[in-house]
Each structure stands twice: as structure tokens, then as C-alpha cells.
Amino acid sequence: xxxxxxxxxxxxxxxxxxxxxxxxxxxxxxxxxxxxxxxxxxxxxxxxxxxxxxxxxxxxxxxxxxxxxxxxxxxxxxxxxxxxxxxxxxxxxxxxxxxxxxxxxxxxxxxxxxxxxxxxxxxxxxxxxxxxxxxxxxxxxxxxxxxxxxxxxxxxxxxxxxxxxxxxxxxxxxxxxxxxxxxxxxxxxxxxxxxxxxxxxxxxxxxxxxxxxxxxxxxxxxxxxxxxxxxxxxxxxxxxxxxxxxxxxxxxxxxxxxxxxxxxxxxxxxxxxxxxxxxxxxxxxxxxxxxxxxxxxxxxxxxxxxxxxxxxxxxxxxxxxxxxxxxxxxxxxxxxxxxxxxxxxxxxxxxxxxxxxxxxxxxxxxxxxxxxxxxxxxxxxxx
Numbered sequence: 001x002x003x004x005x006x007x008x009x010x011x012x013x014x015x016x017x018x019x020x021x022x023x024x025x026x027x028x029x030x031x032x033x034x035x036x037x038x039x040x041x042x043x044x045x046x047x048x049x050x051x052x053x054x055x056x057x058x059x060x061x062x063x064x065x066x067x068x069x070x071x072x073x074x075x076x077x078x079x080x081x082x083x084x085x086x087x088x089x090x091x092x093x094x095x096x097x098x099x100x101x102x103x104x105x106x107x108x109x110x111x112x113x114x115x116x117x118x119x120x121x122x123x124x125x126x127x128x129x130x131x132x133x134x135x136x137x138x139x140x141x142x143x144x145x146x147x148x149x150x151x152x153x154x155x156x157x158x159x160x161x162x163x164x165x166x167x168x169x170x171x172x173x174x175x176x177x178x179x180x181x182x183x184x185x186x187x188x189x190x191x192x193x194x195x196x197x198x199x200x201x202x203x204x205x206x207x208x209x210x211x212x213x214x215x216x217x218x219x220x221x222x223x224x225x226x227x228x229x230x231x232x233x234x235x236x237x238x239x240x241x242x243x244x245x246x247x248x249x250x251x252x253x254x255x256x257x258x259x260x261x262x263x264x265x266x267x268x269x270x271x272x273x274x275x276x277x278x279x280x281x282x283x284x285x286x287x288x289x290x291x292x293x294x295x296x297x298x299x300x301x302x303x304x305x306x307x308x309x310x311x312x313x314x315x316x317x318x319x320x321x322x323x324x325x326x327x328x329x330x331x332x333x334x335x336x337x338x339x340x341x342x343x344x345x346x347x348x349x350x351x352x353x354x355x356x357x358x359x360x361x362x363x364x365x366x367x368x369x370x371x372x373x374x375x376x377x378x379x380x381x382x383x
Contacts, residue, residue, distance in 0.1 A: 001123060001167065002038055005247040006031060007046035007211030008231035010084065012059035014051075015236060015269075016323045018293065021058055026266035027232035028066050031246060034261060035075050038248060042120060043075050046211025046229065047082025047130055047173030053089065067093070071102040078104045078118045081129040082173040082211055090129070106171075109154065111139055113161045123251070124165035126158035126205070128172035130212070147193055152200040159202035167251045168204055173211040176201075179228065180215050183238035198222045206256045207249050216245040216260065225258055234269045237295050237324075269323075271295040276310050279356070284317045295324040306353050347375060 009028075013020040035043060050059060070077050081090040093105040104118050106127035118125040128151075136150050145153075151174060162168045177195035198221040201208055208219075208226035216230035229247050234240065248259040270292045274283050277300060287294060296314055300307065307327070315322060351371050355363040363371075 001042070001121065001251045002040045003042045003044055003123075003169070003207075003209075003249040003251070004031065004035055004038075004040045005044045005046065005207075005209040005227065005229045005249055006232060007173070007209075007229045008048040008082070008214055009045070009063070010048055010051040010231060010235060011063050012051040012055045013235060015293065018320065018323055019058075020233065020235070021062060023233040023266045025062055027244070027263055028062075030263045031232075032066075032069060032073070034246065034248065035070070036073060040075055040248070042123065042125070043070060043077045044125065044169070044171050044209045044249075045077065045079035046171055046209050047080050048084045048211060048231075049079060049082065050085055050089065052084065053086035055089065067096065067103055068100075071096075071100040074102060076102050076104060076118075076120055078106070078125050078127065078171060080106045080127050080171055080173055080211075081108060083130040083132075085130070087129070108135060109139060113157055116158065117161055119165075122166040123169065124162035124167070125169045125171050126155075126162050128155065128158065128170065128174065130173040148196045152196050155196075155200070156202055159204035163204050166254065167256075168206050169249075170201070170205045170208045172208070175212055176210065176219060176222075176226075178221060179213055179219065180217055182214050182242075184214050184231075184235040185212070198226070201226055206251070207258070209247070209249075214239065215242070225256055227258065227260075232263065233265055237269050237271055240269050240271050266291070267321075268292045269295070271297065273297045273299050274314075275299050276307065277301055280310055280313065284313065287321075288317050291321070293321050293323050294318055295326070296322065298325070298327045299330070300327070301330045305350065309354060348372060 009024060011024055034040065049063060067077055081087055087108045090105050091107040093103065096103040106116060106129050108129050109131050110116055116127045118127060131151055133147055136147060155170065158170065175190055175195045176198055178198055181190060198219050201222045201224060203223040205224050208222065208224060210226065210228045213228045214231045214235065215228065217228050219226040227247055230244060232244055234242060244263050244265065245260045246263060248261055250257040272283065272294060274280055274296060276298050298311065311325065314325065348368065348371065352363055
């Protein structure tokens with residue numbers, strides 16, 4: 001039997017008002033292709049289906065279309081709520097079960113442990129949607145235990161529920177200590193208080209499919225095969241140069257094999273530092289025909305009269321692909337350096353710089369002479 005583990009779809013994610021929905025759709029097409037090519041029977045989605053608790057209409061449409069396609073291809077989809085998801089929003093997906101027996105949403109932890117288990121042939125998937133602190137308070141009878149202790153006990157109880165099955169999986173959205181964390185996760189849910197110990201994960205499970213942390217990684221101290229599959233596309237510029245993966249989980253008798261499959265990105269997030277004391281044409285030529293999204297950092301050694309012209313040119317070339325434009329200097333100019341006297345400006349040089357910035361070549365000698373002629377005429381008229 002083959003399973004596919006993905007997580008952290010974050011449908012509805014925006015980056016400086018730029019929608020990332022096409023990046024998600026591109027990734028989900030690859031998920032569908034892998035399922036078809038590999039003969040996947042069960043798709044595990046480890047939470048954060050949406051980026052916000054109340055998703056926009058387009059995000060809901062993309063998710064519904066994806067789930068419908070998977071059901072039509074007879075792939076069972078087991079999904080759980082993440083910390084970005086609304087429990088009630090994930091609960092509404094249960095209505096799809098009336099139309100298809102292939103969609104299996106689990107919206108919140110429950111005292112009824114049997115209702116948290118997905119059964120299929122020899123497989124049992126114990127599902128732990130994101131355990132909010134408020135919900136755990138209701139579930140726990142001992143108020144003196146820490147959040148992590150309550151979660152660890154709940155996972156042990158789930159393990160006991162599935163131990164009779166030949167193939168056992170834990171699907172959970174939570175924080176496990178000792179893993180590599182990026183900067184794109186919601187920090188409030190990543191405090192040490194919320195982290196369970198890797199060693200506490202029961203060896204009863206043959207595979208642990210985790211969501212919440214955005215970097216693909218294996219938990220090396222866990223007593224069983226446990227992975228964060230990571231998100232499906234680069235969410236922000238802290239993930240620049242980060243590859244994305246999905247996990248193919250293969251059950252062969254009592255053996256479990258895990259293959260991490262790299263997926264390609266529709267648009268990479270690229271940070272470029274551009275020294276504006278030099279011509280920027282080479283940079284503009286290089287980025288003009290890509291579809292990547294850019295954070296451009298303009299670097300200068302001091303006052304640069306061409307700054308606004310170069311900024312405008314970059315904005316024109318990149319258009320909607322320019323996510324962020326910042327400016328840094330090597331050294332802080334003195335107050336006196338910040339004051340540029342009009343007497344020190346050579347208008348011919350300034351015109352040449354303007355022409356070169358916009359045309360990419362120096363103005364011809366004839367054009368310079370014509371400009372000088374205009375300057376002389378202006379001096380006569382103002383004298």
C-alpha cells in the first residue's frame with residue numbers, strides 16, 4: 001500500500017498583497033501526478049489547509065476542486081485541521097462525505113478516540129488535529145499537567161487504539177522539540193511550552209506524518225519513522241533557496257519505506273542585492289523574463305542622484321513580481337554629505353546619467369550639443 005504525506009498548504013497566503021494561489025495550484029498538480037503515477041491509495045494532509053481561519057472564496061474553490069479531483073481518482077484523502085485553520089471550517093468539509101466516501105476530514109481532538117481513527121484495509125491512521133490549549137483544557141482532567149504532557153498522553157492513547165492493526169500511522173499537526181524551525185511559521189505556537197519530546201512518540205506507529213513546521217525533515221530521535229513534510233511552496237523570503245518535498249510512504253508487509261520526492265516551484269522567492277553605483281542593465285536583463293518574485297535591495301556607498309530613476313526602472317521591469325524594494329548604504333553619510341549644492345551639479349552629466357539609465361547607452365555627441373544649446377538659451381532667458 002502507498003500513502004502520500006503533504007502538509008501546510010496555506011491556501012489564501014499572500015506576500016505583500018501578492019496572491020500565492022497559483023503557486024499552491026502548481027504544487028497540487030504535482031501531488032495529483034504523483035498519486036496517479038505511484039498508485040497512491042491514501043493522501044495524508046497534516047493541517048494548515050488554509051492560511052486564515054476564514055478563507056477567501058478563491059482559496060476554498062481551489063481546495064474543493066483538489067479534493068474533488070482526488071475523490072474522482074479514488075484516492076482517500078485524510079486531512080486534519082492545523083493552527084491556521086478554523087475547526088468549524090474543516091468540519092464543514094465533512095459534508096463532502098455525503099457525496100464521496102473518499103474525503104475524511106478530522107476537525108478537532110475528541111475524547112471519543114475511535115472517532116479520531118481512519119480505517120482502510122490493514123491501515124489505521126490516528127488523527128490529531130492541532131490541539132489548541134483551550135480545547136486541551138476541556139479534554140484533560142488534570143489541570144496540573146503541562147500542555148506538552150497532556151498532548152503526549154493523548155498520543156499514547158491514540159497508539160493504544162490502533163495497536164491491533166498491521167499498519168499504523170499518526171497524522172498530527174503539532175510542535176516537536178529539537179527540529180529546525182524557519183521564520184515563516186506563526187511564532188506564538190512554537191514556544192518551548194508547546195513542544196513535545198521526540199522520544200515520547202510511541203513506537204507503536206510505523207510512520208508519523210507531521211505538519212506545522214515548514215522545513216522538510218526527519219525526527220532523528222523519534223523511536224519510529226517521523227517526518228515533517230514541510231510546506232509545498234516558499235511562503236516568504238526566509239525560505240529563499242529552500243527546496244520542497246512530499247513523502248511517499250510504502251507499506252510492504254511489516255516494512256515501511258519512505259521516499260522523499262522533490263517538487264518544483266512555480267515561482268521562486270529571490271532576494272537580490274543591487275549595487276546602484278554601477279549600471280543596473282545587466283540585472284534588469286537577467287530578471288526581465290523570469291516569473292520569480294523578487295525582493296530587491298539597492299545598495300549605495302553614499303548619495304546617489306540616480307536612485308529614483310533606477311528604482312523606477314526596476315519597478316517598470318519587474319512590475320507585480322517586485323514584492324519588496326529596500327535601500328541600504330555601506331556607511332551613513334554626514335549631514336554635510338546629504339546636502340547637495342546646486343552649484344556642484346553638472347547638468348550635462350546629470351542628463352547623461354538620466355539618458356543612460358533609461359536607454360542603456362550614452363547619449364550621442366549631437367544630442368549632448370543640442371542639450372548644451374538649450375542650457376545656454378535658458379541661461380540667456382533667465383539672466
